[in-house]
Amino acid sequence: MKKITKFGLCLLLAFGFAISTLHAAQEKETQDVAREDQSSEIKQLTIRNSGFRSRSTVVIRYRAEDKKIVEVIENGKKLSPSEFSRYESIIRDVLEIPQIDQLIPEIDRAKRRAESPRISEESKIREMLTLRRRLEGLESDTARRYRDFNELLLIEELNNLTEKISGSSDLSREEKIEQLKEIIEKIQALELAKKEEDHRRRFLEFGAANAARKLIEEIDKSNELSKQEKLEEIKKLHQRIREMDLEREKDRKRDLIAIEIANVLRKMLQETAQRKDLTDQEKRKEIETLSQEARNMKLESLIHMVDIEKFKFDLHQLLKKEGLLPEGKAEFVLKMNECSIDGTKLPEDIHERIMKLCEESIGKKFDRDTKIVLHLNEDR
Numbered sequence: 001m002k003k004i005t006k007f008g009l010c011l012l013l014a015f016g017f018a019i020s021t022l023h024a025a026q027e028k029e030t031q032d033v034a035r036e037d038q039s040s041e042i043k044q045l046t047i048r049n050s051g052f053r054s055r056s057t058v059v060i061r062y063r064a065e066d067k068k069i070v071e072v073i074e075n076g077k078k079l080s081p082s083e084f085s086r087y088e089s090i091i092r093d094v095l096e097i098p099q100i101d102q103l104i105p106e107i108d109r110a111k112r113r114a115e116s117p118r119i120s121e122e123s124k125i126r127e128m129l130t131l132r133r134r135l136e137g138l139e140s141d142t143a144r145r146y147r148d149f150n151e152l153l154l155i156e157e158l159n160n161l162t163e164k165i166s167g168s169s170d171l172s173r174e175e176k177i178e179q180l181k182e183i184i185e186k187i188q189a190l191e192l193a194k195k196e197e198d199h200r201r202r203f204l205e206f207g208a209a210n211a212a213r214k215l216i217e218e219i220d221k222s223n224e225l226s227k228q229e230k231l232e233e234i235k236k237l238h239q240r241i242r243e244m245d246l247e248r249e250k251d252r253k254r255d256l257i258a259i260e261i262a263n264v265l266r267k268m269l270q271e272t273a274q275r276k277d278l279t280d281q282e283k284r285k286e287i288e289t290l291s292q293e294a295r296n297m298k299l300e301s302l303i304h305m306v307d308i309e310k311f312k313f314d315l316h317q318l319l320k321k322e323g324l325l326p327e328g329k330a331e332f333v334l335k336m337n338e339c340s341i342d343g344t345k346l347p348e349d350i351h352e353r354i355m356k357l358c359e360e361s362i363g364k365k366f367d368r369d370t371k372i373v374l375h376l377n378e379d380r
Contacts, residue, residue, distance in 0.1 A: 042070060045091060060091055067091060067139070092140035100142055106131055107146055114153050121161040125186075128154040132190075148203075155207040158183055162207075166214040173222045177233070180215040184208055184237070188244055208244055209257060212237060216260045220267065227268055227286075231293060234261055238297050261297070262305040265290055269309040273316070280317060287313055304362075311361035312374055315354060319376070322350060330376045334358065336366040341376065 045060045061071040069084040069091065110131055113119050128150055135147045165171065165179045187208045219225065219233050241257055272278070272286045287310055294306040315332070319325040319341075330342045339351045346354075358364055358372070 041065065045094060047090075047094065058087070060087055062091060067095070089141050093142055096138050096140040096143055099138060100140070100146070103131070103134060103146070106134070107150065110150065110153060114157065121157050121164060124157045125154065125161065128157065151203045155203045158187065158207045159210055162211045162214055166218070173218055174224055176218045177215065177222065180211055180218060181237075183211045184215065184240055187211065188240055205244065208241070212241060212257050213260055216257070216264060220264045227272075230264070230268070231290075234264060235293070235297070237261075262294075265294060266305050266309050269306065269313070273309075273313045283313070284317075307362045311358055314357045314361060315374065316376065318350075318353060318357065324350065326376060328377060332374045332376050334372040334374075336368060336370055 041064050042061055043064050045062065047058045047060070049056045049058075056075055058075075059071075059073040060069060062069045069087060072079040072084055072087055110124075110127055113124055113127060131150050132147070132154065135143055135150065138147075162180065162183055165176050165183075168176065171179070187204050190204055215237060216234065219230050219237075222230065225233065238257075238261060269287055269290055272283055272290075275283065278286070291306050291310050294303045316325060324341070324346065326341060333340050334354060337351075339346050339354055355366070364370070364372070
């Protein structure tokens, strides 16, 4: 027994068919009937077009399990399998019309609520996540467009919430850190669930990068967290970002986050070098720890920044020990055959020792054109 369902569609015939899922205002000139054969695993969809100066019938037979087309008959003529592809999006659109129609009020509601300043970001995000789950199982082009639209709204609200948390005067630094971490965790769950859809991944990665930068700022500013605790939080954040970006080793957003992390570690190194309560040996130990952590994170820009700071510390210590460190700020220049402070050339044996330090810290190989310029006592 056949079940007949009527749908309002706009059908145009121009060397093929295109089906749109627009609503009542565009349904005046077409009447279409879709019939599904429910008696077996192979189902049949019949589309009749009775639009202006056009009268045609297309019969599509497909497997119920995966919607794969097995036969197309256009105006009584069987088409070759090579022509089936132009009907794939049509069949998905037609079969999903009832589900899409049920979701349209929710989609409209989500859009209206997103524009309302009286509704909290948290409430908007919850509604959009619910709508996202309901759209996930649909495969039509129409459903994909609605998913993309909902995703954009969702990321916009997550970004709004990120800015709200970061700029709040009612939250403590620690509360901001915890709430920003929750946002990144939410985005990570969405990202890992649908990472095969590149265009949607980009929406999510943008939101994650924004929240990550704000989180790094709050960690850096925290007076409650020790240096080791800050380092642990940064390592966890870095791992999350890597998990969200496994297939994009040269992603620009991840590089920006790496630079933010590198700046925080460089600040830690500078603060360590300036501490009066630590011996030179204790300072060196802390700097070595930070240098090793940079290598563990395997980010070249981070390693390079940390190595430069380590070299600056070692250079200051060597010059101080030899009585060559000036009182105020001064320019240090290192070349392959010589080095100088404010234009005054240093002894040859000192140059050799500094070259060795530079190679150990930075791994830099010098040639005739290589020159390193540093400012001594810059942060003292």
